[in-house]
Amino acid sequence: MAVASAPKTWGNYIGGEWVASESGKTFESRSPSNTNDLIGEFAASTKADVEAAIQAATDAAPKWRDTNVVARSVILLKAAEILASRQNEIGRELAREEGKTLKEGIGETGRAIQILRYYAGEAQQPNGEHYPSMNLDTLLYTTREPLGVVGVITPWNFPIAIPAWKIAPALAFGNTVVFKPASATPLLAARFVDALHEAGLPAGVLNMVTGSASVVGDPIVEDDRIAAISFTGSGEVGRKMSVTAAKRGAKIQLELGGQNPAIVLADADMNHALQHVMTGAMWSTGQKCTATSRAIVHRSIVDEFTSKLLEKIEGLNVGDPLDEATHLGPVISAEAADNVVAGADRAKQEGNELLIGGGRLTDDGREHGFFVAPTLFANVDPSTHLGQEEIFGPIMGVIPVDDIDEAIAIANSVKYGLAASIFTRDLGRALHFAKKIQAGIVHINSETPGAEPQVPFGGYKGSSSYSREQGKSARDFYTQVKTVYIDPPPAS
Ligand code: NAP
Numbered sequence: 001m002a003v004a005s006a007p008k009t010w011g012n013y014i015g016g017e018w019v020a021s022e023s024g025k026t027f028e029s030r031s032p033s034n035t036n037d038l039i040g041e042f043a044a045s046t047k048a049d050v051e052a053a054i055q056a057a058t059d060a061a062p063k064w065r066d067t068n069v070v071a072r073s074v075i076l077l078k079a080a081e082i083l084a085s086r087q088n089e090i091g092r093e094l095a096r097e098e099g100k101t102l103k104e105g106i107g108e109t110g111r112a113i114q115i116l117r118y119y120a121g122e123a124q125q126p127n128g129e130h131y132p133s134m135n136l137d138t139l140l141y142t143t144r145e146p147l148g149v150v151g152v153i154t155p156w157n158f159p160i161a162i163p164a165w166k167i168a169p170a171l172a173f174g175n176t177v178v179f180k181p182a183s184a185t186p187l188l189a190a191r192f193v194d195a196l197h198e199a200g201l202p203a204g205v206l207n208m209v210t211g212s213a214s215v216v217g218d219p220i221v222e223d224d225r226i227a228a229i230s231f232t233g234s235g236e237v238g239r240k241m242s243v244t245a246a247k248r249g250a251k252i253q254l255e256l257g258g259q260n261p262a263i264v265l266a267d268a269d270m271n272h273a274l275q276h277v278m279t280g281a282m283w284s285t286g287q288k289c290t291a292t293s294r295a296i297v298h299r300s301i302v303d304e305f306t307s308k309l310l311e312k313i314e315g316l317n318v319g320d321p322l323d324e325a326t327h328l329g330p331v332i333s334a335e336a337a338d339n340v341v342a343g344a345d346r347a348k349q350e351g352n353e354l355l356i357g358g359g360r361l362t363d364d365g366r367e368h369g370f371f372v373a374p375t376l377f378a379n380v381d382p383s384t385h386l387g388q389e390e391i392f393g394p395i396m397g398v399i400p401v402d403d404i405d406e407a408i409a410i411a412n413s414v415k416y417g418l419a420a421s422i423f424t425r426d427l428g429r430a431l432h433f434a435k436k437i438q439a440g441i442v443h444i445n446s447e448t449p450g451a452e453p454q455v456p457f458g459g460y461k462g463s464s465s466y467s468r469e470q471g472k473s474a475r476d477f478y479t480q481v482k483t484v485y486i487d488p489p490p491a492s
Contacts, residue, residue: 016056031369035368042186057149058149060203072120075201079196079201083112087110101326102324103324112160122474122475137487138485141483146479154233159185173474180208180211193208221241231255252465258291258417265424265429267426269425272423281293286394290419294399295396298403318372319365330370337360340372340375341358343395355377373394383413388415453471457471
């Protein structure tokens with residue numbers, strides 16, 4: 001397993017400078033593949049650090065909102081070029097810090113670059129509408145204006161892409177930002193912020209504070225100077241935040257968990273469906289909010305499908321994410337590994353049939369990491385924990401069904417509604433599914449995780465807060481509407 005090269009101590013980024021925490025303390029980021037691999041040390045911030053960041057963002061807000069959009073776009077494009085020049089290196093750091101494979105780490109860094117470029121363009125798109133007025137002489141139009149200071153709180157599972165898809169539009173549309181990244185992946189957050197710093201972002205426009213969720217996160221959500229909060233993470237934390245935000249009338253956007261179904265009908269291309277169900281469930285070690293957790297398969301093909309899926313899963317290599325032969329790296333933490341094992345144990349107790357996996361992997365150089373075996377259950381009862389809850393790891397179940405309506409009913413039976421797939425050659429059934437499925441992102445003949453940055457992203461039900469991120473939806477969140485009536489002065 002790879003070992004760290006020259007770990008560095010990072011401060012907070014406040015008012016355009018990297019500064020140590022007022023506490024003088026740091027916390028470590030270590031690789032989930034090998035806890036001997038120290039990635040870096042990061043500021044263990046205090047409330048005073050958060051206060052400094054919020055004040056810096058507040059002070060910078062008036063000038064940034066009045067900076068013309070072309071100048072803002074140029075900075076985003078420059079940051080994209082800086083990241084692009086280091087994409088492989090940063091992708092490697094991502095694989096070390098988060099645990100996804102090197103290919104996925106480089107790919108995710110590419111996604112952050114693509115998002116910066118997209119919002120550099122999107123910033124220059126029309127920013128309002130012109131309406132006819134009842135009064136023929138009135139010029140009546142709307143314009144969208146920045147909210148002011150926004151708080152951005154992100155999870156560890158897409159440690160550079162999620163900060164990018166929140167921060168790039170926030171800046172593009174004229175807001176300043178206070179950013180708290182996940183404590184498990186602060187290096188990738190720092191790389192993103194540093195690229196914007198190098199690109200010439202003015203001091204105070206973006207501020208990053210690292211450290212404990214309660215010490216750093218809570219004051220961001222509670223502070224009246226923060227007009228809006230964009231949060232991605234677990235449902236429990238998100239909903240608690242939305243209560244705090246609602247009490248003070250702040251705007252909030254939540255992107256939460258998923259329990260995503262892939263329906264496979266009898267007429268599907270079997271090999272295509274198998275590949276997409278497997279990669280949808282297992283890539284990134286199953287730690288995507290859009291990962292496939294349930295394959296809901298027509299009873300006439302379920303035995304063949306399940307045995308071929310088992311063969312594919314048996315062929316997966318779990319190990320060092322930097323090794324090109326590896327398909328799955330570790331999960332993020334010991335707690336996450338225990339959670340997968342507990343989920344598998346409970347699935348067995350509830351009568352589901354374990355075909356492979358269900359435990360930790362601690363041999364062959366994996367003794368210092370958080371590796372779990374890819375896990376497949378058959379004949380899953382959809383009402384059990386495995387059929388209902390997000391376990392967030394390389395674990396999935398196959399559920400047999402008799403027809404498409406039963407499949408859709410089971411797919412919709414969970415509290416989540418993020419992504420869903422169907423595999424079929426029948427256009428009528430595909431359209432029926434697209435209409436009836438309760439999910440924000442629908443795939444016909446492709447895996448549940450695919451998401452492009454130019455279109456809205458978000459879920460139904462417990463997966464979201466009825467808001468959407470990315471694409472043009474980001475403008476809706478990061479701006480507010482002003483309606484302007486212009487009447488000519490009376491003729492003198
Ligand atoms: P999490 O525990 O909810 O943490 C997310 C972020 O919130 C982290 O920065 C965390 O800080 C911070 N936080 C935790 N408690 C807080 C509090 N009381 N006040 C303010 N901030 C607080 O989630 P996670 O384990 O990192 O991420 C996994 C979850 O994210 C899964 O449920 C996954 O499905 C979901 N997710 C959803 C999407 C989507 O777009 N729908 C995308 C990716 C992931 P610390 O790291 O310091 O604890």
